[in-house]
Amino acid sequence: MNIIDIINKTKHGKELNDAEIEALVRGFTNGEIPDYQMSAWLMAVCLNGLTDDETAILTYAMRDTGKVMDLSCIGGTTIDKHSTGGVGDKTSLIIGPIAAACGVYVPKMSGRGLGHTGGTIDKLESINGYNTQLALDKFLEVVSETGFSIISQSEMLCPADKLIYSLRNATGTVDSIPLICSSIMSKKLAMNCDCILLDVKYGSGAFMKTYEDACRLGELMERTGKAVGKKCRAIVTDMNIPLGKNIGNALEVREAVDVLSGQCRGSLYDLCIGLSADMLELAGKGTNADCIRMAENAIASGKALSILERTIELHGGDSRICRDTSLLPQPRYSYNVRAAHNMKIISINSEEIGMTSLLLGAGRISKEDKIDMSAGIVMNCECGQIVGEGETIMTLCSSVCSDFTESARRALNAVKFVKIL
Ligand code: URA
Numbered sequence: 001m002n003i004i005d006i007i008n009k010t011k012h013g014k015e016l017n018d019a020e021i022e023a024l025v026r027g028f029t030n031g032e033i034p035d036y037q038m039s040a041w042l043m044a045v046c047l048n049g050l051t052d053d054e055t056a057i058l059t060y061a062m063r064d065t066g067k068v069m070d071l072s073c074i075g076g077t078t079i080d081k082h083s084t085g086g087v088g089d090k091t092s093l094i095i096g097p098i099a100a101a102c103g104v105y106v107p108k109m110s111g112r113g114l115g116h117t118g119g120t121i122d123k124l125e126s127i128n129g130y131n132t133q134l135a136l137d138k139f140l141e142v143v144s145e146t147g148f149s150i151i152s153q154s155e156m157l158c159p160a161d162k163l164i165y166s167l168r169n170a171t172g173t174v175d176s177i178p179l180i181c182s183s184i185m186s187k188k189l190a191m192n193c194d195c196i197l198l199d200v201k202y203g204s205g206a207f208m209k210t211y212e213d214a215c216r217l218g219e220l221m222e223r224t225g226k227a228v229g230k231k232c233r234a235i236v237t238d239m240n241i242p243l244g245k246n247i248g249n250a251l252e253v254r255e256a257v258d259v260l261s262g263q264c265r266g267s268l269y270d271l272c273i274g275l276s277a278d279m280l281e282l283a284g285k286g287t288n289a290d291c292i293r294m295a296e297n298a299i300a301s302g303k304a305l306s307i308l309e310r311t312i313e314l315h316g317g318d319s320r321i322c323r324d325t326s327l328l329p330q331p332r333y334s335y336n337v338r339a340a341h342n343m344k345i346i347s348i349n350s351e352e353i354g355m356t357s358l359l360l361g362a363g364r365i366s367k368e369d370k371i372d373m374s375a376g377i378v379m380n381c382e383c384g385q386i387v388g389e390g391e392t393i394m395t396l397c398s399s400v401c402s403d404f405t406e407s408a409r410r411a412l413n414a415v416k417f418v419k420i421l
Pocket of ligand 1: 084165174179180181183184207
């Protein structure tokens with residue numbers, strides 16, 4: 001198999017066969033194909049796309065470069081949930097415990113944040129002591145006991161994705177629907193749950209900027225999962241505005257606990273109930289209406305919060321945060337951004353809010369950057385809300401940055417409003 005022939009075929013929009021795709025993935029993963037040739041092929045994919053069949057074969061070839069989990073020791077239906085990521089997205093911390101409280105098992109591997117988007121593993125590491133790197137057998141023990149666990153991506157699963165993803169990051173080849181599909185689905189298929197719920201985000205804070213592209217990605221991922229016998233559903237949700245009120249690692253864990261303890265209603269609560277119900281329905285637990293009732297009851301009864309508490313404990317973390325969120329990292333400095341006049345909020349750009357949070361220390365620009373777990377933003381306003389002069393629109397938090405001049409300017413820039421006279 002000649003790699004230059006493979007690059008040329010994709011460059012000219014000709015379909016690759018299974019053997020060619022498998023040789024490409026195998027050759028790159030074992031180091032026989034150098035970065036520069038793989039980069040050329042990735043760019044050809046960005047420019048010309050792949051057929052659905054090519055995307056599926058690429059996904060399965062990537063999955064097969066590592067271990068495929070054996071979940072047979074878990075005595076029930078397993079379900080994985082994936083969000084394509086965004087700003088303030090703490091839904092995994094909420095819907096995993098809800099689904100587990102309703103009798104399904106949620107073994108989940110997650111990633112770290114990069115750029116303006118957050119990552120679930122960073123959020124969990126804001127809990128003192130929480131070990132995100134449990135050995136796989138211990139991880140499965142936790143899932144069997146509580147129904148839910150999240151660890152960071154294992155090196156043993158999908159090594160091809162790790163290598164290809166870092167090359168894509170460095171070569172401007174991230175934003176390709178077939179490449180995103182194969183990256184996400186290879187990891188989901190290696191995790192090997194019975195069911196997969198895919199929450200595909202669109203809007204300013206998401207990878208997919210338009211609703212149409214998010215639908216295309218969702219449909220492709222759904223087909224790729226179903227073709228190998230998984231129950232798979234993709235839903236498309238809005239990431240034009242940040243999700244919930246809190247952005248930043250410890251702040252988001254606090255909000256997740258507030259939702260699970262029934263203290264926080266609103267759009268985040270509604271989204272989490274909807275997503276949990278979709279997971280339960282996919283797992284065969286009843287009609288959507290039944291599943292919504294079950295999810296609401298999991299919060300109202302306190303069962304979902306107890307599951308999060310026990311899971312944190314089994315991971316070595318300080319589970320007292322589930323009853324007292326002041327035990328989470330607290331910021332040394334804070335600053336209230338106030339309205340200069342009476343105004344009506346029209347929109348809040350989530351990418352800009354994500355970038356401001358990063359500036360405050362909550363995220364990383366390069367993989368090696370250290371995170372300030374206490375940093376982030378608390379939004380005190382919503383779209384459509386009328387805010388009076390001098391009222392706080394949002395609070396900026398940080399332990400590493402005490403000068404808020406630039407972050408306040410950027411945060412205000414993210415808010416579109418009309419003056420009310
Ligand atoms: N998340 C992934 O895991 N891979 C992508 O390519 C994009 C988002």
